[in-house]
Amino acid sequence: MLCQLSINNFAIVRFLELDFKPGMTSITGETGAGKSIAIDALGLCLGNRADANTLRPGATKAEFSARFSLGDVPLAKRWLEDNDLELGDECILRRTIGGDGRSRAYINGNPVPLAQIKNLGQLLIGIHGQHAHHAMLKSEHQLTLLDSYANHRLLLESVSSSFQRCKLIEKELKTLQQSQHERIARKQLLQYQVEELNEFALCDGEFVQIEAEHKRLANGTALIEACRNELFILQDNDQGSVESLINAGIGQAQELEGYDPQLNSVVNMLNEALIQVQESSSELERYLDGLELDPEHFSYLEQRLSKVMLLSRKHQVTPNELYAHHQTLVGELTSLDSDEEALTSLQEQVDASRANFIAHAKKLSLSRIRYAKELDKKVTQSIHELSMPKGKFCISVNFNESHISPNGCDNIEFLVTTNPGQPLQPISKVASGGELSRIGLGIQVITAKKVSTPTLIFDEVDVGISGSTAAVVGKMLRSLGESTQVICVTHLPQVAGKGHQHMFVNKQTKAGKTETSMVPLDKTQRIEELARLLGGDVITNNTLANAKELLHS
Template sequence: MLQTLSIRDFVIVDQLSLDFGSGFTVLTGETGAGKSILIDALSLVLGARGEGGITRAGCEKAEINAVFEISALAELQAWLDENEIGVDDAQLLLRRVIYADGRSRAFINGSPATIQQLREIGEFLVDIYSQHAHHSLLKSASQRQVLDAYAGLQPLAAQVAAAYQAWQVLYRQRMDAERNAEAYAVELAELRDQVRELAALAPVDEEWEPLQQEHVRLSHGASILAGGEECRELLSEGELAAIRQLNRAQSRLQELAEYDNSLQEALDILNTALIQLDETDRFLNRYLQHADLDPERLQEVENRIHELHAAARKYRTRPEALAVLLEACQARMGELERTHDNHQLQLDEAKARSQYDGLAEQLSLGRQQAAQSLGEKITAEMQRLSLSGGRFAVDLLAQEPAATGTEQVEFLVAGHAGVAPRPLSKVASGGELSRISLAIRVVTARQGDVPTMIFDEVDVGIGGGVAEVVGQLLKTLGNQRQVLVITHLPQVAAQGSQHLRVSKQVLDGQTLSRIDALDQNQRVDEVARMLGGVEITETTRQHATEMLAASH
């Protein structure tokens, strides 16, 4: 449930903080006051794409914070655990910062996050319905999604789509193999020869550089041995060897240091130098005794380098890339061998088709069962919305196997008794479409588990007694979910358990929007304004009072 929404420097809002309760909240205000700003801000903090002009004029950035209570949302908590996002006290803080230059940053519980993560979290938290959603219901894809959501079939529908894609991949492989069988046979023969030759060569990853280094060492073996002996002669073996000379200097300095302690520092440095020279001499002695500078090994290394060079030239690659080439050739050869075995391809394709058919059949059965139930429930709501005698039905039309299943979903409606239902897109007027859409949303919302629903002026084209029924429907829905409605109808506004009013004012030459939570007296004034326009009379005020009293 949405608990708090804070907005700073967003469009025409300088600073705003709202607390929300459970149940049915209405948001009203004059045209142009910025009622949809709240929805826009909430959409952004839930991962919607930002557009230009979001930050308030003259400001560096806009900032939106939303706090949700999620103790009852086990699936969301599992998602947070999976993404290693900690939650304190079952509260979730989402934050979105949008800079004037278009850059954007997102945070979840104070930690940096991606916009995609916000979007995924938003699917657990809020459903937003706008008046444009009416028109989306005219599309077959939207109608199918509504039915699947109502029936809880989305996971199965996703499995069907995945099975269809797997089947189509194998189908395309088989068709491709049949069309290119001759060319693939030639390529496979060439690959087999290439793999056989490279496998015999047995190139190894990271072999080339050490081989080069070993070749340099072996090819200069005589120089290395002669130079090592010469160094030992200079260090310790010769009559004027450096170590002997420094030992003499050490003895002399020891004598002199007894007369002047300040010479001790020089003696310490010399002692360190002698230790390092001794270590150097011992190292050279060990190296010369164990030096592996075998001419036969040199020949082996030269032969290996020649083989790798020759293969690299033949296959137009670098010597160090031969091992990778062998792996790639083996992988491609495996693909072609499977492709060459057309019988196995047919078996694999048939198995994938069978898996798809089984899942699609389950999906069809689920849709058939849900279609009748959905039609009956929406028909019942239509009676309440002054569509007496009207009827709603869900038709399932057979189609060729597809990622969406083996049937198209089509919503049919009859506006009054005695008329055969026809496709929703062909018979519903604007007002009827609004009412039918609302009936669909109310019915399907009862099956869902998203805790917060927001309706952005979905009551457009509705008035009179129907508007009061719409308000009652939304109020009833508020008993099950947190419902926030932006409305221009006083009959709907009067039904709310919480009432927020949007207004605008000009300060220092800037137009700013503000939202206030209304007490009972303020609600009377606001509903009276909605009833009677700019000038509020005692009659409209009395009417508003009666309307509020009747709804509670």
Template sequence: MLVSIAIKNFAIVRQLEVNWHQAMTTITGETGAGKSIAIDALAQALGERSDASMVRTGADKAEVIASFDVENLPLAIEWLKDQDLLSDNDCILRRVISKEGRSKAYINGTPVPASQLKSLGSQLVSIHGQHAHTLLTKPDFQRNLLDEFGGSTKLSQQVSYAYKQWHEKSRQLETLKQQQEEFSAQKQLLQYQVDELVEANLIIDEYSEIEKEHQRLHHGQELLSSSLQALDLLYENEDGNAYSVLQNVMSTLNRSAAIDEQLSQTVELLNTALIQLEEGAGELRNYSDNLDINPQRLSEIEIRLSTLVDLARKHQVEPNDLPAKLQSLTEELESLSITDEKLDALEVEIDQAKVQYFELALKLTTVRTKNAAKLTIEITKSMQSLNMAGAQFELAIKSDESSFSKFGFDSVEFLVSANQGQALQPLAKVASGGELSRISLAIQVIIAEKVTTPTLLFDEVDVGVSGPTASAVGRLMKSLSKNTQVICVTHLPQVASFGQQQQFVNKFNVNNATETKMALLTETERVDELARLLGGDIISDTTRANAKELLAIAQAA
């Protein structure tokens, strides 16, 4: 329940602290005194949108602190635990609004986004405003109210999600079909390029390898001639060659080394050279024997090189990069390829999504129809308790599987007969302002009974009612307060008298600045306030006596 609220520099409130009680509290005051300011301030602590106009003129910031006792609220405690924000059984919501319009939010002293205030606040307080009746004629509001009453909001969300999935997949299919047509010309070009490169039988590093082979074949005769000439000079010339000359040198030096061992190292080096010369001659012989002088192979290589160079020029890459280019073009082609299999698979998914949507929507229709019958009975009874004898209410549902939307198959309409014998007609056509207010209140009370929110705030929902009807309104609210905390802003003495306690809002001027304060009335003060509401500013013995009687009757109810 709401324990206290502290307000500073909010609208015309300079500073205000109010402690709240269990059961039913009524708030009264003169017109324009700011009876709803506490409600508006609390809404800020609950995460509603803020703006700079809420900051008191001349102040740098406005601040609202609302304290709740959550000891008996397991869902709120679980939420606070999940967010690591639990602090004993207390829950303190704080909102600070700067004069520039920026705001900061806190839960138990920890900074949080305003959205978290709203998420937690929905479990703590339910606010019913005086303009709720203006929404009653709107089809969306009527449908949402039915879902809220029947606890089918989650199922309604599932229907909406299934509808979204179905239509998203359908949109994807249409997009793919359109892309399939748009990509046709591009695909043809890519396919031609890929086929051309595939037909070229590209091999990694092929260009470098055959370029080397081309060099050998192209200079084959020159290479053969020079290698044979070198072999002749080194080893095979019978008239003299390097090998025989070095042998003669070695023979001479071997004899000399036998006389002077200082030549031994030289002899060893020359001996090594002799061996290497012989091995080199063998390599030259092997090279010349195997040197391929093949005009046909040379022609084939030149054709291949020309092909690779032409392809490289066409694709603006180096010849060695052609295999990578083929891979890139293949991947690009695949990305544009929307196969019939892919389209068929998506069509299957669409059918499945449609089936799921229809199953959920049919289930939602069944639940709504069942709950509409219950709500019809309860609202009719509630309306009649508000001095609308003979009034009838019907929550009509029309379901059409061929007319589906994200809300399901159903159109929901509130039908009403304000007087006995009149036919049921759409609410907007038959209800006067006063009747609409009473119907709205009847509905809000029924909905409030179904909601587990520990604190219910009614902000002048009794606008347009008076006399015996006002007493009925007060009695209904008091009955609600048996199980939950009820706070009601009212201008009617009949309603105000039903509160177990009553707050009075007063507006006054200090140093040419308007301020508002709120105070809990004593029994005597309460009688005077009820007398003022009954008779105006002049309180007589008669109006005071009437107020005492009104209060006694209401408190005994």
């Protein structure tokens, strides 16, 4: 419940501090006095957009503060707790707006983004403006009214969640489908390339081995001749092979060792050299015995090497990289096959998620049909009381699977007939301005009773209503005020007289400056204000008597 509203330097308000009570509070005032100024200020405090006329002339900053009791608002308490803001029995929302248009918002003294103060405000106050019945002509607003009446919050959340899930998967599927033609062309090329490389079947490290073996066989004749020459030098030259020369050197060294034992190391080193020469000769002989110049194998190596070079140029890689390139292409082809499987899987997921969405939407639709019938009866009864005795109201709910949205698959239309014998038709086609106002007011009051918002504001919603109809409106709002705090800005004495309390808005000009004030009225002042509303500036005994009757009726 709204307990207090403070306003500083707003439009023609210098300072106002208003205390509000439970029940219905009527707000009246002369034309142009700014009866809705407190409502406008409250809207700014709750995050509405400010304009150039927000600040009082000459002021550098406007400030708004609203204090709420949270005793009967569990949703607001939970919101404060979820957002780590101070939680108590009361909540204070404050906003400042500077001359440069910048604003700051606070919840319980904590700076917060404007969006947060808006979110919390929706849980604390519901504002019904004087043009709300015009919004009722729009299908989306009709849907909102029905869902508010039915308290479809949880059903709407499940429908919206399944809708978003469905759209997300559809987006993934569409992205995959858009690249499908490219993938098909790429897959055909890869299949050809991989098949060719599979057929060649180059092994890891094979190129190095082929290249070395080819080089050896290509130089086979030269190798044989060179090896034989080397053997001739090492051991076969009768006139002075390396082995015979070392043997001669060993003999001479042994003679020298007889003269001086210190030369023993020379003998040892020469013996080791002889062993190395003999082993080298043996190794060369084994190599020559194993060296075969196989023309067929050489031809095979040459063909294999030539194919490696050809494929390397074709794939624009080096011969050493060809094997790794082959494996990369195989991996990419496997990945494309996986994409095809993903495409099938995503299509199945889209079908499943859409079916899930339709199931939730149907559940919501059935609930809407149920509550639409309930609301039909209540609104029809309400418009009968509001001087439309032959009127009938009906809500058409049509489920259409091709019309999907976060709010379900329903097309909602408010239908009405105002005269007997006439068929039900869309409200926009048959209702006059006054009839529309009465129907809209009836719906607002009925739906307000079902909404958990603790404070409801009706800002001149009785425009276009007068006489006995106005008295019925007053009774409706007072009845609503028995269970919910109602603040009603009105110009009708029949409505104002039904308030549990009454505030009067007055505008004065002093020293060239205009200022608006707003004060609570006692019983005597209320009678005088009601008399003014009844008879204008001239208050007579008759108007005073009528005012007393209104106040006590």
